[in-house]
Structures are given as structure tokens and as C-alpha cells.
Amino acid sequence: MMDAQALPAETAGREFAFEMRDFRVIARLLYDTSGIRLSDAKAPLVYSRLGKRLRTLGLSRFSDYCKRLEGPDGEAERGVLLSALTTNVTRFFREPHHFEALRTQLRSGLVQAAAVGGRVRLWSAGCSLGHEPYSMAMCVLAELPDAARLDIRILATDIDPMVVQRARQGIYTRDDVAPVPSDLAGRWVVEEAGQVRMHPAVRELVSFGELNLHADWPMKGGFDAIFCRNVAIYFDEPTQQRLWGRFAQRLAPEGRLYIGHSERAETPVLRSDGLTIYRRADA
Structure with a gap:
């Protein structure tokens, strides 16, 4: 571990004073705030990502930014x-x-349930910039083109309000x-x-909101599918275990x-149901 006062070698002599x-x-x-753990090796990343912010605020020392x-x-x-x-x-x-697994799940019962008024x-x-929930919505519409008139909805949440705002717009590039x-x-x-924009029928299925997975969840009722991919890798083991349980x-x-x-998701409350797909152990 680096000395508590040592300057990271990658940041020494640069624009902003930065100590461990x-x-x-x-x-x-x-x-x-978020459950995301940064190792000491991430110090140069913090310096590079926050340098612009210090410049905007007219600060020359990270200690002043911490204050x-x-x-x-x-x-x-x-x-x-x-x-x-x-x-x-x-x-x-x-x-x-x-x-593909989601579409199979939809065909195996969810489409029929929605068609007769089920939730x-x-x-x-x-959800980041919206690529994932809109992909989910297109899967739903592929199986159920009139989904918008039924009780089927996709909740899309992220801890970052800025990306939520961008995702809600549904605007992308051709490469995207x-x-x-x-x-x-x-x-x-x-x-x-x-x-390039998501069709209104796609956007209508998705409701975006800001949510910190580390805090309370206000939603009521169960979910038929939860996508949480490449999020838990930023958490330590105890935080991951709490998240899988929730x-x-x-x-x-x-x-x-x-x-x-x-x-x-190595936990007694979930069991594998495919490649990186899980279901409740008691189901």
C-alpha cells in the first residue's frame, strides 16, 4: 500500500497538488455514497477525471476540493x-x-400473462445511457407489439442523474x-x-429514474427480470452479497x-439458470 502522504508517481509535478x-x-x-470501492492504484484515475472539475472551480489543490x-x-x-x-x-x-434468454422468458409465460391483463x-x-433498457424494450415489442397498451413496463435506474437525463432522450449515433x-x-x-432516435413505442415502455443501489429502494412488487450487469464488479464482497440478497x-x-x-452471484438465495442468469433458490 502507498504511504499515506506520498504523491502518486503519475501525478507528481502536474497541475494540481494531490496527496494520498x-x-x-x-x-x-x-x-x-455508492458502495464503489477504489484501490490506491486508482489514484491516477481520480486525478485525471477530476482535474477538469478543479480547473472549473478555480482550485489548485485537491485538499481544497475535499473541503x-x-x-x-x-x-x-x-x-x-x-x-x-x-x-x-x-x-x-x-x-x-x-x-435471447429474455425473449424465451417472455414467450414462456410473460406474454400470455400480459395479454390477459397480468402485471x-x-x-x-x-441503466447507464439507456442502451440496455431500450434493448429490453425492443425484445418485448418483438414478442408483443402492442405492449404499450398492456400492463408491461421497464424500470431503468442509475445512480448518475446526468446519464439518466441523457438516456431518457433516447438519442444516439449510427455507430451506437x-x-x-x-x-x-x-x-x-x-x-x-x-x-438517430428510439421509436416512441420503445421509449413509452421505459421509465427512467435516479436510484442508488446502496440506499433504499422505493419500488413495490416483484420483477420478472432484473438486469444488473457489470455493476457489482465495482463493489467489495460484502456489498455484492447484500446486493444479490436484495x-x-x-x-x-x-x-x-x-x-x-x-x-x-455465489449466494444461497440464488441458483444458476444459465450463463450469468439466476433465479430465486426457493422458486
Whole structure:
């Protein structure tokens, strides 16, 4: 472990004064807020991502930025910190086998349930810029084109309010939508005024909101599918275990939890139901 006062070699002599005690203040605030743990090796990343913010605020020392974060008006700045330090790497239909499994799940009972007035709820927990929930919505519409008139909805949440705002707009580039299967893109991806946008029917199925998975969850009722992929990798083991347990409690009896390719939900409350797909152990 680095000495508590040592400057990271990658940041020494650069624009802003930065010591390991500054890094650890920032890392502690991030962990307390979101459950995301940063090792000391992430100090250069923190420096590079927050440098622009210090420049905007007219600060020359990270110690002064830490005082701002911990001060009486620090809540808003902690939101900016969170946006700067969270990663939003995503794409449409990422890990395609999950979306094939979701379509199978829809065909095996959810479509029929919705068609006769049943409640169907899906959740993208860590929705980032919206690629995942909109991919889920296109899967739903492929199986149930009139889904919007039925009681089937997708909740999309993320801890970062800035990415939630962008996701809600449903606007992307042509490169962004390239992974969308051609049969779905032809129907649900449209161009409006030179912009590539999700079809209104896709956007209508998705409700976006800000949610910290580390805090209380206000939603009521169970979910038939929960996607939380490449989120838990940023948490330590105790935080991961708490998260898997909370997801298990929120799954409907036949619900499925979809997680990232490098994650494993090794917990007694869930059992494997496919490649990085889980269901409740008591179901």
C-alpha cells in the first residue's frame, strides 16, 4: 500500500497538488455514497477525471476540493464527483445471449400473462445511457407489439442523474445503434431531423429514474427480470452479497436475474439458470 502522504508517481509535478490523503477522502466518500470501492492504484484515475472539475472551480489543490466535498454544501458536489468517477461503458444488445434468454422468458409465460391483463415488470438496474433498457424494450415489442397498451413496463435506474437525463432522450449515433439486430432496427430505430432516435413505442415502455443501489429502494412488487450487469464488479464482497440478497427478494417467483459476464452471484438465495442468469433458490 502507498504511504499515506506520498504523491502518486503519475501525478507528481502536474497541475494540481494531490496527496494520498486527498485520494482516500474521495475514495471514502465514493464508497459511502455508492458502495464503489477504489484501490490506491486508482489514484491516477481520480486525478485525471477530476482535474477538469478543479480547473472549473478555480482550485489548485485537491485538499481544497475535499473541503468542498465535506462542507455544508457538499451534497451537490458529491453528485458531480459521482458522475466523474463512475464508468458508463455500454452498448445495445451487449451479451446477446441475455436478450435471447429474455425473449424465451417472455414467450414462456410473460406474454400470455400480459395479454390477459397480468402485471409484467422488468428492471434495468444500472441503466447507464439507456442502451440496455431500450434493448429490453425492443425484445418485448418483438414478442408483443402492442405492449404499450398492456400492463408491461421497464424500470431503468442509475445512480448518475446526468446519464439518466441523457438516456431518457433516447438519442444516439449510427455507430451506437449498429449492434441492434436488423429486424428490430428496421422497426424501432428511427431518424428524426438528422438524429438517430428510439421509436416512441420503445421509449413509452421505459421509465427512467435516479436510484442508488446502496440506499433504499422505493419500488413495490416483484420483477420478472432484473438486469444488473457489470455493476457489482465495482463493489467489495460484502456489498455484492447484500446486493444479490436484495435482488433475490425483489424477483417474482419465476423471475430471472441477469448479471455481467465477469460476475458470479455465489449466494444461497440464488441458483444458476444459465450463463450469468439466476433465479430465486426457493422458486
